[in-house]
Amino acid sequence: MYCSIKNTIGSLNMRENTKKDSYEYFGKGFQLGDCGIKFLSVTENLHGNISCTVGLVDNDLEGVGHTNLIVAIPPNSVQLSIDKNEYKEKEEIVMSCRALGGRPAPTVTLYLGNDTLATSKPGQDIVNHNRQADYKDNNKKVICKATHMASSKDDAKMTERNLIIQFRPQPINNLGTINKFGFFEGVEGIITLDIFANPRPSKLAWKVDNAAPDLGLYYPLNEKNIVMNDDGSYAAKFRIYKVSREDVDKTFTLTATNQLGSETYNVKISFDPTPKEEETSLGAGSIVAIIVAVLIVFVAIVLTLFARTTGRWCFAAGVPAQGDKEAGGVLQSSDTESADKVAAVGAGQHAGIRIRNYLRDKINSFKTSSKVPTSEEEAKDAEAAEQKTAPPTASDGVVYAELELRKPGDTPVIRDDGEKTEYAQIVIPAQNAAKV
Secondary structure (H helix, E strand, O other), rough: OEEEEEEEEEEEEEEEOOOOEEEOOOOHHHHHHOOOEEOOOOOOOHOEEEEEEEEOOOOOEEEEEEEEOOOOOOOOOOEEEEOOOEEEEEEEEEEEEEEEEEEEOOEEEEEEEEEEEOOOOOOOEEEEEEEEHHHHHHHOOEEEEOOOOOHHHHHHHEEEEEEEEEEEEOOOOOEEEEEEEEEEEEEEEEEEEOOOOOOOOOOEEEEEEEEOOOOOOEEOOOOOOOOOOOOOEEEEEEEOOOOOHHHOOOOEEEEEOOOOOOEEEEEOOOOOOOOOOHHOOHHHHHHHHHHHHHHHHHHHHHHHHHHHHHHHHHHHHHHHHHHHHHOOOOOOOOOOOOOOOOOHHHHHHHHHHHHHHHHOOOOHHHHOOOOOOOHHHHHHHHHHHHHHHHOOEEEEEEEEEEOOOOOOOOOOOOOOOOOOOEEEEEEEOOHHHHHH
């Protein structure tokens, strides 16, 4: 078997033991049919087509394979193109970023500040982007950057340029009135408004309640005293020599003008401290806490209603046992409310026992009365038993049981007829009693 490698620098006859300074044999051996080459040092002149020819010494047939070897090199530079030096607000900006000399094509990206505008497609070394000029983009950097597989992130090619947007003075907020806090009565106070405009305001006109300010009380700083802040805004100031309570009720008005237009700002001052951000708005943590608190209260109400209805937990002493319900009696609310409710559990249990005992006696009397008398003597006995067990105020289907609410061990007190007495009304439907 023989093996031959051809590339841009010539033809190389490979053997299993071939090993040179720049290349060596690569494979598992001729017996397994492997014919390969390993370049120990990659240089740019290796870039291009490479072929491998394999054949047998005693055979005229041979095989040939081809591939394209790409030697990657980073781009030499990048070009940023912006069609104009300055733009007015809402004009269209046309920009382009291109990498030069990279192989294969690098990834090209356009940025505006920290925001990504556009990224090139695979295999392309250029990217284009159009956008509308916005005043917030003024002085932001447009960055053209190319990254490549043959270079590190730190070695990426990059160029940048500042956007210049011209615009009229902009509103500070959408509320109509600007509130300024932290003023003190009897001392000097300064109203400061940070105005975004480009070019800078050429005129500042202050008024107090729609009238020219009294220069004995106020000192309005004009456009000559305006100062540019780090964020590109301009600080317009109005000095109050000695703040009074009347100033709190006044409206201070500023009209700022440049070559592209004007904007009017209405200001109110206050002795109140500047509100903290966390006090003026609810964060996610506060909202979650409120929701959890509402759920806890809701669950507590549901459990309380459930316990009261079913006679569980702290409501267990005041509800009749299940056996008493099955006996056919239903306890209802009392006809009269006692002036002093007895809250002791022992007293409630004692009263409940007396009611249940009386109820059982009444049911037994119904069972006895439901039997048909077989003789005149049995009928008289049944009538006497019914008169004995019925309370003095009994009526059809209604029984009144007198409750004596007291603690266990107390001596019963016999009350006069004129005293109020607590009653529990027990309704026993006639049809149900007949079935007992």
